[in-house]
Amino acid sequence: MKFKMMKKKEGEILFDFYTVPNAKNKDEMIYCVRPVIQRTVTANDLATRIEKECTLTRADVKAVIEALSNHIANCLANGERVHLPNLGYFNLKLKSDVKIDPNKTKANHISYDTTGFTPDKGFNNQLINMAFRRCPLMHGKYPTKEKIVEKLKQFFDSGKTSFVRAHIETAFGVSRSTAHRIIKDLLQSGKIVNENTKRNPIYVKGPNF
Template sequence: MSIKYEIQSIKNSQGTGKERHFARIFEGTPMSAQQLESYIQSSCSLTKGDVEATLSALRECMIQHLSHGNRFYIPSIGYFSLSVNLNMPEDKPIDKARADYISVRNINFRPDVSMLQEVKRNVHFERAKFSTKSKEHTEEMMLEKIKEYLSTNICINRRAMEIHFGLRQNSALKWLKHFTEIGVLRKEGARNSPVYFMNKQEI
């Protein structure tokens, strides 16, 4: 089965004034635990219970080793390792750095060479007939759309921007942040689900 992709662009890439193109793939839905157990059971003599117990033991082993700062290797699959953040005050001398300034950011994965090569051999790409790229709007166009929306609705939020204006999540958030910063919109509500109102002078 081919992997669908689309070509997108970044204007003024890294401030050079040039446009950089990149490919974005459409990732499929990951297998559920039940699907994985069924797949492995059909491929060998292990039962679903055996698979579930093995995955649970593997998880605990990974946690233990990574928590001690060790890399964790799964044969023929690859290496897992920690990446960390340093949250140290800027005016703090390096020799005064404390352990509590360091925190785990993520878990990195580096595939085994043989696995990566096999994936490369099996992959086929096909250009998608649709696009997830946000529609491009000028500031004036977007402000007009927001005003029109708020003429019949009490407030606006990120989800409404995505649905009604054809924006992706990041673009919707950037526009809301921009209009809030310049005083066009007023942000209210919970931090994880804010809503935005038009300031009176903009009505």
């Protein structure tokens, strides 16, 4: 089993296709496109980057982000819309637990749904010239159990003793979520075991392999 990590160029957006049912023809599937998210940038990441560009410290930036989040939530809870220049507008979206009839739907049927965001034109303009490349991983395609066992046997027979989730992604050409499913199935069947911590797992051959 050949383990080779996927590489992405700086500023390059990986994309993939997925299917959804056609609302007009239930027997037909429509292809849509979406970006492949490889990691989540945290408040700590943003604070570290912003600290390098201004006089604010990392702690200052984190405190501002937390305060900003709280104040936006308070404004929305007061029925207000929030506009951050060069970023965009935040506003409430509501839902009803019954089919809406203006003459019958009461306040107790209405609840918070989510927060909407509409980006400013200037914010959008920063994103229009991105470079794109199709992700080489086959998202959502789950290999057969026979194929999984066959590749793992080849891997262990070659003298290697351990692997991590990212290796599964590349070896089988699947997404992170599919790799997690493969590992979960292998753990449950005893084909592999985690010899490290839960947060940083390292997998080795199990008793039922």
